[in-house]
Amino acid sequence: MTQLERALKGETTDEVKAVAAAEEIAVELVRERVASGKIIIPANKNRKQNIVGIGKGLRTKVNASIGTSTDIAEIAMEVEKARIAQQYGADTLMDLSVGGNIAGTRKAVMDAISLPIGTVPLYEAFAIAIEKYGAAVNMPAELLFEITEKQCAEGVAFMAIHCGINRKTVEMLRKQHYRYGGLVSKGGSYMVAWMEHNNMENPLYEHFDRVVEIMKKYDTVLSLGNGFRAGAIHDACDRVQIQELIINCELAEIGREMGCQTMVEGPGHIPINEIEANIIMEKKMSGESPFYMLGPITTDIAPGYDHITAAIGAALSSSFGADFICYVTPSEHLGLPYPEDVREGVIASRIAAHIGDMIKLGKTDKDRLMSKARRDMKWDAQFALAIDPERAREIKAKRGNGSDHSCTMCGKFCANDILSGMFEQNMVGSDKAK
Numbered sequence: 334m335t336q337l338e339r340a341l342k343g344e345t346t347d348e349v350k351a352v353a354a355a356e357e358i359a360v361e362l363v364r365e366r367v368a369s370g371k372i373i374i375p376a377n378k379n380r381k382q383n384i385v386g387i388g389k390g391l392r393t394k395v396n397a398s399i400g401t402s403t404d405i406a407e408i409a410m411e412v413e414k415a416r417i418a419q420q421y422g423a424d425t426l427m428d429l430s431v432g433g434n435i436a437g438t439r440k441a442v443m444d445a446i447s448l449p450i451g452t453v454p455l456y457e458a459f460a461i462a463i464e465k466y467g468a469a470v471n472m473p474a475e476l477l478f479e480i481t482e483k484q485c486a487e488g489v490a491f492m493a494i495h496c497g498i499n500r501k502t503v504e505m506l507r508k509q510h511y512r513y514g515g516l517v518s519k520g521g522s523y524m525v526a527w528m529e530h531n532n533m534e535n536p537l538y539e540h541f542d543r544v545v546e547i548m549k550k551y552d553t554v555l556s557l558g559n560g561f562r563a564g565a566i567h568d569a570c571d572r573v574q575i576q577e578l579i580i581n582c583e584l585a586e587i588g589r590e591m592g593c594q595t596m597v598e599g600p601g602h603i604p605i606n607e608i609e610a611n612i613i614m615e616k617k618m619s620g621e622s623p624f625y626m627l628g629p630i631t632t633d634i635a636p637g638y639d640h641i642t643a644a645i646g647a648a649l650s651s652s653f654g655a656d657f658i659c660y661v662t663p664s665e666h667l668g669l670p671y672p673e674d675v676r677e678g679v680i681a682s683r684i685a686a687h688i689g690d691m692i693k694l695g696k697t698d699k700d701r702l703m704s705k706a707r708r709d710m711k712w713d714a715q716f717a718l719a720i721d722p723e724r725a726r727e728i729k730a731k732r733g734n735g736s737d738h739s740c741t742m743c744g745k746f747c748a749n750d751i752l753s754g755m756f757e758q759n760m761v762g763s764d765k766a767k
């Protein structure tokens with residue numbers, strides 16, 4: 334049985350208890366929300382992994398994606414990236430390898446870390462088809478199901494599966510006549526090309542019940558992939574993106590009713606004033622299935638800094654109710670991320686998720702403590718509260734003046750030092766008033 338089926342029967346699983354303890358909320362509330370599909374726990378039965386809850390009332394979670402390309406396929410580097418993602422606080426990791434030894438990379442990554450692992454099985458299926466049958470469009474549909482099951486059996490905890498692409502959405506895309514950014518989802522592009530070449534329906538849509546049964550067998554979470562997400566600000570919320578969202582929300586509900594844990598993926602590239610609408614639509618149309626935002630990237634003109642454009646989008650998304658954020662690294666749109674990019678991406682996303690959680694969940698205690706530690710120049714307390722203590726310590730040490738009563742920013746003009754002691758008694762009242 335899946336976590337959802339067990340919760341529906343009234344069972345409080347160890348995983349439900351672990352989520353409740355980590356989030357400091359009532360066990361029964363977690364169980365109820367797992368039963369209604371508002372919280373998911375990606376915990377494949379065949380692998381021991383960190384227990385992470387994603388969904389309503391929980392801290393916004395951060396995913397880091399790694400993986401080989403056809404140009405750079407070094408297993409050792411992907412393992413290093415996975416380790417860095419875990420070290421700097423990612424909650425989950427997706428291996429999106431498309432080049433070299435895809436299965437070997439996945440195994441090495443899964444052996445190296447304990448985060449729940451996500452994949453896009455379609456990538457491996459199309460890569461095999463290119464090698465074995467000469468072209469991705471020659472892929473036998475059966476291969477998709479075989480690879481999906483193989484990856485589930487290996488212990489993959491959640492999978493992005495592009496079920497929401499169907500002949501109707503492809504027809505809509507054709508009729509729309511424009512898309513500034515084209516299709517930016519690899520899975521989406523390959524699937525559309527396969528459907529066009531073979532003049533067939535998407536097997537993942539046509540045989541959705543089969544996809545669900547495979548997921549259920551291993552309790553892998555079905556993440557309804559965003560193949561038509563906008564890859565340009567000017568394409569955001571166009572008809573095909575919204576049509577796919579409607580289909581994915583419907584499939585999330587069908588899957589859930591079949592006993593499968595599901596979530597829905599969101600954009601992509603989007604201006605900040607359209608983020609909230611996407612979240613409202615997803616929540617309403619799916620019965621509050623957890624929403625997994627990819628970024629989102631909020632301007633197209635900052636290559637090299639897309640961890641920042643995405644963090645701005647992620648902070649807003651989280652504040653409006655998104656549950657899960659996929660990080661973006663500084664190398665987005667430019668090249669395969671290196672290990673240092675993974676650290677930047679994870680930290681930027683964690684900052685964004687926290688900013689959102691301050692609004693969504695009212696989680697402001699750490700900020701209050703940090704303010705006091707700054708005022709009182711308690712440096713160790715500041716480092717302990719920092720999202721990236723290592724970076725904070727490094728900067729303080731490198732640019733220090735040897736004093737604990739100021740830093741080199743203002744030196745002798747340190748405002749905190751000038752008025753040190755003044756606020757201590759007043760803060761008692763402020764604290765009570767919080």
Ligand code: SF4
Nearest residue numbers: 740742743744747748
């Ligand atoms: S020197 Fe300036 S920046 Fe540094 S602790 Fe004092 S007030 Fe803050």
